[in-house]
Amino acid sequence: MRRIFGLLILVGLSTPAFGAPVVWDTQVGGNGNAYQIIRARYITWDRANTIAQSLTFQGVQGHLATIASAEENTFVNDLRRRSLKRGRWFRRGPTEVWLGGFQSPSAQSAIDGWQWVNGGGNIPGTNGGATYTNWAPGEPNNWGGREDKLAMGFRNSGMWNDEGYVGNIAGFVVEYDTGGPVKWNAVPEPASVAMFGLGLLSAGYIGRRKKKEAQERREYEASKVSSPWLGRFRSQL
Numbered sequence: 001m002r003r004i005f006g007l008l009i010l011v012g013l014s015t016p017a018f019g020a021p022v023v024w025d026t027q028v029g030g031n032g033n034a035y036q037i038i039r040a041r042y043i044t045w046d047r048a049n050t051i052a053q054s055l056t057f058q059g060v061q062g063h064l065a066t067i068a069s070a071e072e073n074t075f076v077n078d079l080r081r082r083s084l085k086r087g088r089w090f091r092r093g094p095t096e097v098w099l100g101g102f103q104s105p106s107a108q109s110a111i112d113g114w115q116w117v118n119g120g121g122n123i124p125g126t127n128g129g130a131t132y133t134n135w136a137p138g139e140p141n142n143w144g145g146r147e148d149k150l151a152m153g154f155r156n157s158g159m160w161n162d163e164g165y166v167g168n169i170a171g172f173v174v175e176y177d178t179g180g181p182v183k184w185n186a187v188p189e190p191a192s193v194a195m196f197g198l199g200l201l202s203a204g205y206i207g208r209r210k211k212k213e214a215q216e217r218r219e220y221e222a223s224k225v226s227s228p229w230l231g232r233f234r235s236q237l
């Protein structure tokens with residue numbers, strides 16, 4: 001069995017697929033950064049982290065993606081879905097991709113000690129605070145006592161999972177800070193009437209994104225009810 005799994009790893013890693021970086025355009029409320037999904041089944045977080053830092057786009061060094069808002073999460077998750085859908089075995093294959101989040105080895109519980117790479121600061125271990133997070137219900141759960149890296153794509157949703165099993169991993173997300181200095185959870189300060197109008201527009205945009213995320217969460221909850229047999233496995237995710 002172990003041998004078969006090893007073979008699967010070799011097959012998976014022998015066909016890495018580097019999607020082209022896609023810019024999150026400031027014209028549509030983005031931050032100007034570029035994001036790239038790299039399909040590499042069963043890759044470890046450490047390896048993905050090293051590869052991400054070795055890549056450049058428009059002269060800017062990459063890093064595993066850091067998510068500071070619901071809008072950024074939606075943009076990256078849409079990329080993930082589009083990228084993985086092209087994979088022939090997607091429906092049966094893993095759906096999670098590594099993000100640039102990890103947990104300190106000295107953490108005392110499942111929710112403690114999470115932080116972003118690239119100087120992104122702490123990641124709260126629970127949803128609903130001032131700092132954006134999108135943990136799936138019940139996550140992070142430190143399943144098996146060995147989950148200390150952050151993945152997106154939990155059951156093919158945009159929600160996050162603390163992950164430690166590469167069998168669930170389809171690849172990773174690289175971000176390039178081509179939009180300039182990183183602004184963490186930046187709140188726009190309207191400086192003029194024009195800016196105010198822009199603010200109203202982006203408020204509508206944010207509202208739609210939040211709606212979409214809420215919808216996704218409802219679908220997730222509904223899927224739990226309609227697939228009772230999944231209950232046996234869900235706790236392992």
Ligand SMILES: [Ca+2]
Pocket residue numbers: 033065066067068072175
């Ligand atoms: Ca980011």
Ligand SMILES: [Ca+2]
Pocket residue numbers: 103109110142145146147148162
């Ligand atoms: Ca953990």
Ligand SMILES: [Ca+2]
Pocket residue numbers: 139140141142143147161162163237
């Ligand atoms: Ca978990």
